[in-house]
Amino acid sequence: MLHFLNTFLHYIYRDIRPPAKRKRGGLNAQAALSWKTEKDTDEAPPKIEFCPARPPGVQLISADTHTPLELFKLFFTEDTVGTLCQNTNKQAAGRAAKGCKYKWTDVGVNEFYKYIGLIFYMAMVKLDDIKDYWQQNCIFSVEFPAKVMTRDRYRTISWNVHLSDPDEDRVNDKKRGTPEHDPLFQVKPLMDIIRTASQALYHPRRNLAVDNRLVATKAKTGKYMKATPTKLGFKLFVLADSSNGYTVDFAVYTEKENFHKRLSYDSVMSVMNLSYLGPGYHVYMDDFYTSPKLFRDLHAQNFAACGTFREKRKDCPRNADNALIGRSGRGSFRWIRDGPLVFVQWMDTQVVSVCSTIHAAFTGDTVQRRVKPRHGARVPETFPCPSPVTEYNRYMGGVVDLSNQLIQYNTAQHKTMEWYRKLFLHFLDIAATNAYILHKELTSLRQQETMTHKAFMEELTAQLCCVSHTAKQPISDHVPVPANISKVASRRTCILCRMDKGKTQTTPWKCKECGVSLCVTLKRNCFEEWHKRH
Template sequence: FLSSEKMLRRRAKSKLGCTKSDEALSKSEQDSSDENQSDKENKLQFECDEDSDYEPAEKKRRGRGSGLNSKSLQVNSKVKSKARAKGKFKAEMLPSGEDGAKMEGWREVDEADVAPCLPTFRPLRTPGPQLIMMAPYTALDLFQLFFTKSALQTIVKNTNENGRAHCSTKYHTWTDITLKDMYSFLSLVIYMGFVKCCALTDYWRCGTLYDLPFPRKVMSGNKWLGILQALKLSSLEDDAKNEKKKGTPEFDCLANIKPLYDDIREACRHNYQPRQEMAVDVRMVASKAKVPLKKFMKNKSVHWGFKLFVLADCSNGYTYDFLVYEGESGKALSDTVMSLINPSILGSGYKLYLDNIYTTPSFFRDLLKHKILACGTVRPHGAEFSKVKLNVLDQDSPRGSIRWLRSDSVLFLQWRDTKDIFLCSTIHPAHANKSTNKKTKNKGGRSPPKAIPPSVKDHSRCMVGVSLSDSQIGYYQVLRKTRKWYTTFFYHFVDIAAVNAYFLYEELCKAKGELAAQQKVFRELLVEQLFEAGTERATAAPPQAPEPTETHHRLVYLTSDWADGWQKCKVCKTKTPVKCSSCNIPLCFSPQRDCYNDWHTESVLCRDTEG
């Protein structure tokens, strides 16, 4: 009986083991079928076509009751990596833009692009000079459009005030200058731009090497240097008020140049309406003044100096407006550009070309709301640049390759030349049917011409606008070394006025069908006319009473006896018995030595005595 009972128990245990093994086997088969099903779903997910509207569902949190284990996750990642390796992952979707549209991977040149709808160009004034085109303008008339009489009178007033306060000593008393003196001063400032001397005093030196009659004819050296020393653009009262605000938000770091700075900017905008294409770039004005306004820029030819944001017409380089960089104010660079290109003053439909420091897609969309188009280079690692890695230019892409994609109205472009160029544009299509070709050379000779996208071509052509203005200023620049930072800006404002006046002169010559002279000839005429404006004309001068006899420069003997009391001549150091009655200086006057006339025609000191 016991043995039979043991046998029954053994049979029951064996049956129970079989059922457990069957359940485990069925469970493993079910897991494998689930894995196969997930493989099929992953393949369907990553093998979707480029033009399909398929959007993968949002991934749910994987918890305990999700039905997915670690094995299925590993299989999903493996399938995804294999699909990408085989090229089956064809469409990678980007975050949607403002209009909800989806961007796919980078497209190639064989894929068509729809040209953007551009707003109509409607300037508020007729583009070009705001002058009477057939009127006879002189070089001085055009220069006075920027350095107006009211602006010069303000400078004269502030200079006299500063001279009386800081330039009067017991040995020298400041003498107030007039508007005509300022014209003479400006004529020599521009003259020194194309006639270079190492030191300022060399312009008034007498001798074989430094015999320049024009500076001595315009003004004495002591008077010109005195005006330069006392030159002031703002009043002392305004400077004192502004100095009390130092350290507060009301402090104006440009207060010392504000009067002339505002006048020049207003004159540049008033006398010219730019054409459709304009450019914004940075200009550096060299300076070694120890002020916080001075900045360092590694990529510019002038490394240390004052930083200016310049808006120029691309057709001729005319400086339409500019802003001096005042330091970090918490505002973005896009705000600076918007203050330069004011739609309420310019109009709509303008095309703006920028450098990569200003270019962001969001800023381009804001400009488009004001009906202003934009194109500019962009930094590929910027925060708003497309992060798509699918079908980008790689190491194997040949020169001339193009990749592009469009997000709402903004075009992103990659083009390979000697280096990769990245642009954003709201003006251009990605490529044109009749694109311009660029001839290139390799070591083996000429290679086939490469297609240039229209955005790259127009950007390279239009960014020359600011460079043209900079180069015209650099040819005959009046800037000189000075410790006073506001004097540096005064020199630069003179350059802007002279170059803009020359650009207006060229536009007037085109309208009349005449050949324009070179800038050097224009500046020479301007110097002569400024000199004439600073001197009394004989025809216009009222008649004057004759001078007393004792004030005439005439020769007299030193003593009553010509044989006694001889003194050394001021010029040749030879003893002479005569002197000048007005100068009271012994001078030779003989057939061999005519020191008397040499002294009165060439000496600066004698001119100072007369003045």
């Protein structure tokens, strides 16, 4: 009887049950449980007017010509390098007071630029160890570094290079374990200068990309990163212009800023500056960052966004009816609209999930894929593709590779045990790469030929070291020749051995141009020493 009553009441009240609660992220019950298909039409949200704070592009006079060194010095100014020299000299003096036994003389601005030039040279010419750049009397020897500075001088500058005031470092170290402690204090001065210069010299175009960049280090201060070979490194969140890979802004991950609680959200918000950029920008990102909350908050600040998403991320639709399955044909897609957000799933070789506040679900875009029929070779075939997927591949897929390639090609990174020096080297990479992109933009405006990245770095290295890498060395007649060209061997007294040591040392060699007899042996090269003096 009781069972019959419950069944009767169920049929009576089934149509007057309370309304379903809104699902995660604001999706109502009906929308959350049913994906729409290709046959359903969708409308894009109202476009946000693009009003950049400055005219996009290089913020320099396009008619002016700039050498690679002049562009690089816009990021590493002489005042900035002068401050680095002061901090480096103070650090060396402090270590000498503690008993470090190496020869030290204060480094100046010009010498520090040469030191940076050698760092870039080593990025262009790869050898296994720093000391290999100064080895002599070997078929693998390179002559250039020894002409700029000695090996010991380069190493002592490397040991002592310091970005912040050592006295202020000690004050900050005393705050360790308190909220006032700044874990990035030793790199903040230079990092802020590079960030400010990057934003002042260039204003990005409409489409931006957010990505992370890893700087590996073995230092204990580094943050644990699974993707790095050393399992230790620093994660940088980078905002780049999708059109050319220019690094507009970046932030270094620190636990102090509570990034570990809302890492994906805060990292994007930290580099999206409305007052600097202006409204109407489109920002693209991968599934590490994408969340409905982030996209709604960006939309509230007049930024539109697009990115791949993870189904398990909070507020994203999942377990919905009519979803794609493994048997869905290639090119099939489903979508759900929730206010300004559209969630799209598209079947390629596997399911691709994209969320956007910019696009409609589908506007007729297609892609070509090479497919293999049952018999025969692969043939191209056209498949429909949702607009968010097409635009994501256009503005995110290419820029990540472009930006990272420009940074990684000829990177200044090499082994060092000081964590802050690893970031210093990465700041050099950012400055040099941004300087090259400025060069490309300026030469394009003047309709002039643009140097390749490799040629730009070679010229920058030469100018930092105060040499010309294009100048050919004149052919000299000062070469050793036999003292007597007759069949009878002849030995004469070496003039340098007699002058310096008062010894009578015979040699079969003389200078072709000078006619002076000089020793040329493995242990004694009077020929070279004589021509250095004369």
